[in-house]
Amino acid sequence: MIRLWKYNKFSIIFTLVCVLFYWSFAYQLEREDFIKMFGLWIGLFFLSHRIIKINANNIKLLAGMALVFRILFLFAIPNLSQDFYRFIWDGRMLLEGFNPYLSLPETWITQGNAPIAQAQELYNGMGTLNGSHYTNYPPLSQLCYAIAGFFAGKNILGAVIVLRLLIILADIGTFFFGRKLLQMLHIPEHRIFWYILNPFIIIELTGNLHFEAVMIFFIIWSLYLLQKGYWYWSALALAFSVSVKLIPLLFLPLFFQKFILGFDKSKLTYRFLKLVGFYSIVIATTVLLFTPFLSSEFIANFSKTIGLWFQNFEFNASIYYIIRWIGYQTIGWNIIGTVGKILPLIVIGILLLLTFFRKNKNTTELITVMVIGICSYYFLSTTVHPWYIAVPLALCMFTNYKFPIWWSILIIFSYTAYVHPDFKENLWFVALEYSIVFGIFIFEVLKNTSKVSLKSFYN
Template sequence: MLLNPTFLRLNRIPLILVLSSVLFYASFAYDLMRTDYVKLIGLYVVLFFLFYKLLQVLKHNIKVLTYLAFGFRVIFILAIPNLSQDFYRFIWDGRMILEGINPYLFTVESFISQGEFPVAQAQELRTGMGDLNASHFTNYPPINQLCFTIAALFAGKSILGSAIVMRLLIIAADFGTLYFGKKLLEKLNIPVHHIFWYILNPFIIIELTGNLHFEGVMIFFLVWSLYLLHVGKWQFAAVVLALSISVKLIPLIFLPLFFQWFMKRNDKKKEVSTALNLTRLIGFYILVGITTLLLFAPFYSAEFINNYSQTVALWFQNFEFNGSIYYIAREIGYTFRGYNEIAIIGKTTPIIVVLFILIITFFRKNKTTVELITAMLLALSFYYFTTTTVHPWYVATLLILSVFTRYKFPLVWSFVIILSYLAYMHIDNADKSEKLWVIALEYVIVYSVFLFEIFKKNKTIIN
């Protein structure tokens, strides 16, 4: 027999938890309609409970947790994402590049409206991505585009095949995050099993592996860069950080925070002059800048600059979804002006975020790696608390940063973020409006935990 009775008896609870997880993940991947709200919430809540219990029971068995984390991902291999349409645009962009067409210069609609079909399955991809995605220029940076191109190279005429290739790339990135995350946790004397609050989390498995969001690739480079920085390889860390920025632009928000890490941290091995520290800081920024520019260079043109800047600006001044403080400011603004509050608030918010980041850059201790990562967590949290749009998968970056800190509110957010889908999916209905009570419930929970952690006296990292 493959499994003897003694083994089954001694491991009854873990086996039940694992088997249940497999069944619920399979149902989520292959038997869930995005509009079936009750089933969506039910599956997610149960999967999160099973995840918590598995980590509680097996936290000292890193090997088994690793097998489970990637075993659960394998369940999604043949699935078409059921909570996001973005992957259709990913496939379009990759196939455009293989055709020798710069994807930053044309909208999808500019081809389809003229009856032109520049890539395989063009009409099917256009229908899948929807009107919003098709009518705007792409905003995905070059390393992200490279991933799309790899998918097009290996599966140029199959939507499912392209999804499989992209999914394998995201899973490979998760392997990298696990590897460097464990090494960094060991260096920081933090329990290694903390990495599984990210790697085994059903939110990460569903949103990144399942729905094909490339935050996972960005996070891999970010964690790798932080590890390299911690061990003193700052030049290599700068290049890898640029790779992270070239997947998703969000790590740009962290750049000012490196100031104290370079200028004020204590090197136990030797005394370093202020001039040398400043030279290293400037060198770090130059390397990040040059590498990022070189990665964008193949797509460069004046038209590219215009299109890309316009598309990025849209996120601040046109789109609204799952906001918190922004929605409150919007309601207050309506009492004075009564219209188009996003155009005004959207221009103000980036200024407030920059001021906040500068404050924690110069007035908060960021000399150690843990302090630096904590500053990153606080800076990005402030940005998400104030921005107009917070898609569920954005929380993934907060979650990985929290692994190296004492803060656990991103873990709570990764659980309650599923509520945003209730508001999100109502947009498909006739009223075209979010259900604000759902969003209010989400943020009441998140802010309550956040404020508790900010003000609690116990500053130790939870085991």
């Protein structure tokens, strides 16, 4: 009884401090104040770790805390990202009957005839860089933005609240199906809180309104349905995730072994037909969801915007920055235009190697190669925004890899760029971030490879 009282006492204290820290983060923090941001960030990670450690068997209590921490952000305007202004813009344009993929906010503002409320305020908020490029958010994301526009078409804070509620609902879904999947895979349930109670997830997704939360919900739901044997519903859920963010397309090749070697004991022909059916449902559903927007102009605009991420934008990269430095030393200029075309091909090669040469017959092995695959993509990307790390973080709780958790802590160093008025990255901090992440990643790969080798040897 004394020990239980002691744990409850510390849980209460830690929780109250977390409430104060999250409140300060949501309503008092300026992103230029990196010292304060870093202090709150590290404090929240330490306290959250202790709370999970103390209450690992109290699922309801931890789930309640996760919900309370999210609700604290409900009325806060995001302070670390301005992307939400573009979300609101797209949603309101859609409700007014305009295809958001076919016009630029910059054009509407220049002409002075924007058909939506608060157009100038939204444009000022999203910034000229965002406003001068075509939107690249897929249809289900656009649907969420339209829902916000429907309920709050003339109030930015109202739209923020609606978007935040949708993200919180998605996290509740991730908690529900993620916990069930952990049970089915005989993995401790409290691992779900690596994601649900992770301060990075609460701040970046709920706080800053990044719809990776919705995409992750559909990915986890898809994996749960696949584990249950409902491959057709799993394909539909995966298509929905692609229609929120395109990134799950990278996972498609990795399902090959799951269907051909590990799905069931039916004839090879039937297993192959199921795989073809799975891919067909994913692709057909994705295309169907894009259909209302399809046109030659849409394809040109969407492709152009996607290409910018590989050949124009640079932020918080790792291997690419080393290649860029070599380019400056040998050629004398930035070679992103060339490298940005080559790196995606290398990623495809890595995914194919993982597909055919890395054992991934069961669900745990499949999720493990998904973690390695997505991180390989980010390691080779020219742009790695903090919220991108949410995907490997969500998946790693079903595996033996913990480096995405460390990455979710270290990603805070990328925000040192906002210390400078002209948004300039401190490459020493970028180097520190990735030195630790790569170090842990390599250690865990070697450790887990040794475990697999020993298991195979003794069996």
